[in-house]
Amino acid sequence: MQFAEALKSRCHTVRAIIHNASSFTPTSDDLVEAAQQYHQFFYVHMMAPFIVNEALRDRMRGENGAPADIVHITDINVENPTPRFDIYGTTKAGLHNLTLAQAKKFAPDIKVNAVAPGPVLFTESHSQEVRQQMMSETPLAVEGGAEPVFLAVKSLLTNPFLTGVSIAVDGGRRLSKR
Ligand SMILES: NC(=O)C1=CN([C@@H]2O[C@H](COP(=O)(O)OP(=O)(O)OC[C@H]3O[C@@H](n4cnc5c(N)ncnc54)[C@H](OP(=O)(O)O)[C@@H]3O)[C@@H](O)[C@H]2O)C=CC1
Numbered sequence: 001m002q003f004a005e006a007l008k009s010r011c012h013t014v015r016a017i018i019h020n021a022s023s024f025t026p027t028s029d030d031l032v033e034a035a036q037q038y039h040q041f042f043y044v045h046m047m048a049p050f051i052v053n054e055a056l057r058d059r060m061r062g063e064n065g066a067p068a069d070i071v072h073i074t075d076i077n078v079e080n081p082t083p084r085f086d087i088y089g090t091t092k093a094g095l096h097n098l099t100l101a102q103a104k105k106f107a108p109d110i111k112v113n114a115v116a117p118g119p120v121l122f123t124e125s126h127s128q129e130v131r132q133q134m135m136s137e138t139p140l141a142v143e144g145g146a147e148p149v150f151l152a153v154k155s156l157l158t159n160p161f162l163t164g165v166s167i168a169v170d171g172g173r174r175l176s177k178r
């Protein structure tokens, strides 16, 4: 556990931890490659947040007696997965569950919450047709960008009475997808 020890040697007091790191690729048709993907996705979406949170738990300090904060960036599809991204989705669902478990485990000293984005930032891989399709499935019909995700994280950090919460930042998309 050298990583955890190195982290502790560098972090004396921590106000908040935001777990944003992620891998995002469709599940390979090759089973060997898919197994390798599972390891990669498990480590970045579940193992790393678990290790970092446990390693720094005793170093976390809120302000003026309020709890400290951990925020996990998950995905609106944790309960309505996209089969083509099943490995991605199951490990993000694991991160969502870790949010709930650690909210119970770390209270009252630390709040643990999630922000679940919908498609907020398209990549070059998204054709104009795909973008239009996704916008047609989004009630607010715009590409949200990173700012709404930041504002959701900020609202969690400034509200001392929220833990075990997941904020969907998706323009209402979760309401329209079947
Ligand atoms: N963009 C969107 O529409 C949506 C995003 N989200 C979630 O929001 C978050 C941010 O999204 P976005 O910025 O688009 O994500 P990107 O895929 O563009 O970036 C992911 C980041 O995670 C980093 N990363 C990956 N693996 C590791 C690792 N092992 N250690 C450290 N860093 C790592 C990458 O660094 P590097 O470049 O060095 O590999 C990269 O900077 C992610 O958790 C994503 O799953 C959820 C739903 C929709």
Ligand SMILES: Nc1nc2c(c(=O)[nH]1)N=C([C@H](O)[C@@H](O)CO)CN2
Residues within 6 Å of the ligand: 021, 022, 023, 024, 075, 118, 119, 120, 121, 122, 123
């Ligand atoms: N790590 C990432 N996760 C996700 C991304 C991304 O670009 N990086 N994008 C999405 C979106 O839903 C979008 O690609 C539409 O499929 C999901 N997660």
